[in-house]
Amino acid sequence: MTSLRGATSPSLTPWPTADYRSRRWTQSVAVREQQFDSSNPAMSFPCLDAQEAKSASLSTRSMSSGPEPSYTTGQHENFHCKTPLLLDWGGVLPEFDVAYETWGTLNADKSNAILLHTGLSASSHAHSTPTNPKNGWWEKFIGPGAPLDTNKYYIICTNVIGGCYGSTGPSSIDPSDSKRYATRFPILTIEDMVRAQFRLLDSLGIQKLHASVGSSMGGMLSLASGVLFPERMGRLVSISGCARSHPYSIAMRHTQRQVLMMDPNWQRGFYYDSIPPHHGMKLAREIATVTYRSGPEWENRFGRKRADPSKQPALCPDFLIETYLDHAGEKFCLEYDANSLLYVSKAMDLFDLGYAHQVATRARRVQNQKRMVLGSMERNGASCSLALPDKPYEEQPATLSSLTPMNEPATDDSADGPPQDLIRGMSPLKDHPVLVMGVASDILFPAWQQREIAETLRAAGNQNVEHVELGEDISLFGHDTFLLDLENIGGRVGKFLG
């Protein structure tokens, strides 16, 4: 029965050694319920059937009622800014919208505002409003007596630029040619999002925030707000975020972007007149969902249960954990714009509060600003151009001074403790009370990344850093803990805000 066999590709001619006995035997098995030509029945793929049906239905809808879908979470306020926004990587938004919602009342001296930052795909709808009574994504964390206490504070939440819930993003119309930006939208950074938010604060007359609060990407935005505008910042909360994106998180987001871009319906971003890449979005969300919770939590919730143990195992979703992921992806796939996912996820990758990175960005901005003005002068003559922004869109000079070299030169990472470059980069926050929270079961923003934030701030001389890490005894909900744990997350935030 043993023979030396060469490294050849399988032959397509009839199986040479298939003898009569085993063929007849096979048929006798196969015939028992139905006549198959093959040894075993072909597998069915209900999950692919569903995707094809969905594409067909979206195609019909698109033809009958125009491009779909519209991304919205309902009524919100809109800040429209006609002053161009220069972005960190040289792109420009000639004008832009920031969708926002507010809760509580701004006091007379406008000193009680809290800027609440969102995660990647959330809208400004953090809490229900009179015009949109639907529950928000932090419903229980906001309200009279809640951690973000509307009896005391005026809470503002915005949809980030790059998003699709009312703020300018890839699905918005480019004013230059009245077509949607799609992937002509420029590369964004977390700091660009912050600049847009502070234009809104300007328009509301809010000079200084009582606090900035955010989780996940919001935790990045919160830190970035303080580093860009330290003099406009009171207290600062960063939950399940980081001071710079690490390769494992970049890797996880990379796979999501790649999967989405593989969907033929994505069409390099120009899908707004046809079927959106719902399949790619669904799978990208499934990958993301894997990183939002933790293994032990799933162990408790799903274990090895199959969705229907009476059925044959299948390559389509089969175990309960698979149907859970499938459902999470399905729910999301038409709720968020695919291009927004790409740009905002990329902005997270690019996030780095290190000093060298800030200096390089600043140099690039100065260069691009000159070009903008020069370009404008070339087109409009040497006179003072109307195109010049009518209010400053750069950080305040105070920020610049905070970036001047410290006494110690920047060195390579020390063996122990946070790197000097990061300490220097985060030094604008050295005088602010900061609450940093992390969750031990988080695999997307592991707890050591929040420890890094706290240690870096302390190393920069900050005496007012509170660092809280929720152990696995307290939460197995991983990254999602910030959405779920009112007592431990909300409680500490409320206490910190005072």
Add this chain to the structure above:
Amino acid sequence: MTSLRGATSPSLTPWPTADYRSRRWTQSVAVREQQFDSSNPAMSFPCLDAQEAKSASLSTRSMSSGPEPSYTTGQHENFHCKTPLLLDWGGVLPEFDVAYETWGTLNADKSNAILLHTGLSASSHAHSTPTNPKNGWWEKFIGPGAPLDTNKYYIICTNVIGGCYGSTGPSSIDPSDSKRYATRFPILTIEDMVRAQFRLLDSLGIQKLHASVGSSMGGMLSLASGVLFPERMGRLVSISGCARSHPYSIAMRHTQRQVLMMDPNWQRGFYYDSIPPHHGMKLAREIATVTYRSGPEWENRFGRKRADPSKQPALCPDFLIETYLDHAGEKFCLEYDANSLLYVSKAMDLFDLGYAHQVATRARRVQNQKRMVLGSMERNGASCSLALPDKPYEEQPATLSSLTPMNEPATDDSADGPPQDLIRGMSPLKDHPVLVMGVASDILFPAWQQREIAETLRAAGNQNVEHVELGEDISLFGHDTFLLDLENIGGRVGKFLG
């Protein structure tokens, strides 16, 4: 600047508020090197260009030289078995091949054989051979004086059934109709793979193994060998494996399968005459690669380095970690059969050494075996059919007796310690010396899963369990440690085998 804005989909008509000033301003910026109609240049997608070029080239190759690719790692031995193999979920292989390679010499009483099991996608080529001098996947672990010492032992490594490196799998020809199985291949289990391996051992006249050794999926196979054939097993090594698949691992494999199945070239498995789903395979491998190493190792190796810092950030691979993943996916995408990946990965999900699962499987097998015989009689008359297998393909009676109820009744999981059902299921291994190894930085088969194996065996009464966990001070290589750490993995294995 603030207005209440309704929840409407973005209009496709020209931007109503785009005033002259900002439009001209935009153009003045854009014009500096090139005339764009949009505010910013469109993004380029070299990674998609590459995929399209690859598809085109594969299409040409397919038309000129027949279906591609052939999956092979070179010359190997082949065991062809004409006795049908009934699978755990009712499928049948009327006949099958097992590709294998050996190193060392089988002694006179055939008592020095070690069966070495592979991970998901590995071939039988664990070490170079005279006919295939290419390095194997465990090259340094096998040889004279090596952990698997060829001066003492006769090492056998097989490609699993379901694979594509010579053993029967979805890319093989179904003898019933001389076409490739594709997704007409039946659902497989880890135990089915073991049964095929033991047919090979039968043909080699090896009644009892000195040892069974495996890592990752091989760690599952190694345990399953001992549970199915305890009387044919000497010592047992299981590295970075588990006693049953857990939901987090199932989730990670689920996303890989889904991504692969989304590739239009996959064609529900029937791609052998055209372009293989190389893009889906590439992305599936990228996701897998994320789980093979650890965050801290990438932190050291890649940090936040970009592949080319002088370039604008891109949605295609950009950071070094992304180009690393891209390369890993690209390297793999034509080296392994997509359908094999689906079936073998599914078999891993289905793995469960719990007692209840074994009992249910056994009952199903008895039922299916009866049907097979009955079907055979119906077709061939009531006389003893030639179609009956000429050797038993069920486990030995010894295994059956080891599955009879123990003194303690099966209960729900105890709060502390391993579940009774698993203790009972693994009790066939209660008298074998077992080495269980795990790696603290492993995220795919976390260290607690190997602890579970060791604790379960001890709870079943095994006094000869050695459990070794490599801490993060020893290895940051995560799941891949078993391929890399000759000193700590190899050293312990060599010592254990004696």
